[in-house]
Amino acid sequence: MNLEKYKGIIPAFYACYDELGEISESRTKELCNYLYKKGVKGLYVGGSSGECIYHSLEERKATLKYVAHQLKGKLTLIAHVGAPSTRDSVILAKYAEELGYDAVSAIPPIYFKFSESSVYKYWTEIMDASTMPFIIYNIPQTTGFDLSLNLFKKLIENEKVIGVKNSSMPVMDIERFKATAGDNFIVFNGPDEQYVSGRIIGADSGIGGTYAVMPELFLMAEKFVSAGDFANARKIQHDINDIIVALCSLNGSLYSTIKEILKQNGVHIGSVRAPLEPVSGDDLNKIASIKALIDNAIQKYKG
Numbered sequence: 001m002n003l004e005k006y007k008g009i010i011p012a013f014y015a016c017y018d019e020l021g022e023i024s025e026s027r028t029k030e031l032c033n034y035l036y037k038k039g040v041k042g043l044y045v046g047g048s049s050g051e052c053i054y055h056s057l058e059e060r061k062a063t064l065k066y067v068a069h070q071l072k073g074k075l076t077l078i079a080h081v082g083a084p085s086t087r088d089s090v091i092l093a094k095y096a097e098e099l100g101y102d103a104v105s106a107i108p109p110i111y112f113k114f115s116e117s118s119v120y121k122y123w124t125e126i127m128d129a130s131t132m133p134f135i136i137y138n139i140p141q142t143t144g145f146d147l148s149l150n151l152f153k154k155l156i157e158n159e160k161v162i163g164v165k166n167s168s169m170p171v172m173d174i175e176r177f178k179a180t181a182g183d184n185f186i187v188f189n190g191p192d193e194q195y196v197s198g199r200i201i202g203a204d205s206g207i208g209g210t211y212a213v214m215p216e217l218f219l220m221a222e223k224f225v226s227a228g229d230f231a232n233a234r235k236i237q238h239d240i241n242d243i244i245v246a247l248c249s250l251n252g253s254l255y256s257t258i259k260e261i262l263k264q265n266g267v268h269i270g271s272v273r274a275p276l277e278p279v280s281g282d283d284l285n286k287i288a289s290i291k292a293l294i295d296n297a298i299q300k301y302k303g
């Protein structure tokens with residue numbers, strides 16, 4: 001299989017709400033257009049940054065549909081279909097296939113503690129639900145499940161598994177997954193703070209929650225890495241990390257801060273769904289300075 005379409009900067013797509021906090025078709029399409037024009041490679045729809053765990057099945061389907069209607073055939077589209085029950089995950093996987101998504105992906109099951117065999121079964125049933133390629137999603141810091149190399153080896157025996165989105169913090173995990181699965185397999189870097197290190201140690205590509213608020217910087221970081229210009233790659237990662245620290249410094253959630261910045265860029269996609277907190281009070285006055293950090297960094301690497 002040609003995996004080139006999975007290589008590049010793939011922002012994790014955000015939930016787009018109207019003024020009442022309902023999923024908005026027009027705002028979802030607005031964010032699609034914004035990111036398309038920035039030149040990203042694809043979108044990861046309905047993951048953590050998409051607030052999937054706070055959405056009903058119908059809301060998740062709606063977001064998948066609006067994005068596909070806007071961008072199918074233009075960008076690589078990956079549907080995150082992980083849901084608390086296998087049943088709902090399977091429904092979403094089948095729906096994503098109907099909509100023409102390129103691949104599906106899923107976190108392990110959440111809330112209860114699951115054995116490796118239960119997680120294997122869950123992921124396998126999702127894979128069996130469609131003919132699409134599957135991307136494992138390893139994010140132990142939120143799910144509590146750390147993908148072992150043994151389970152990974154067992155999963156990649158299934159030819160539908162074309163990649164892993166690895167959001168665990170040790171970059172060595174990326175190196176081990178890549179060394180185990182080989183060239184004909186995509187390892188996606190998950191932690192944006194380590195994009196450059198992840199790529200150097202073996203990640204082929206990246207999916208990230210902060211890409212959409214500063215796509216220019218990740219596109220530039222990728223350019224430096226691909227060109228072997230590691231001095232500049234390190235510099236830009238440093239600037240990106242200053243921005244991520246600032247994005248995480250407010251009382252609201254990371255996503256509400258990002259959405260306030262996007263609003264100042266003319267992209268209105270509402271705020272976040274509770275219990276995630278919106279930006280409020282004095283923190284609203286800090287948005288302009290975080291946006292300035294991003295704008296200045298973009299200017300710095302442009303010219």
Ligand SMILES: CC(=O)N[C@@H]([C@@H](O)[C@H](O)[C@H](O)CO)[C@@H](O)CC(=O)C(=O)O
Nearest residue numbers: 012047048049167190191192193208209
């Ligand atoms: C824990 C978490 O949300 N990790 C993010 C990162 O991109 C993260 O936002 C970034 O590294 C900033 O900490 C991604 O790995 C996952 C993600 O964006 C998604 O599934 O939507």
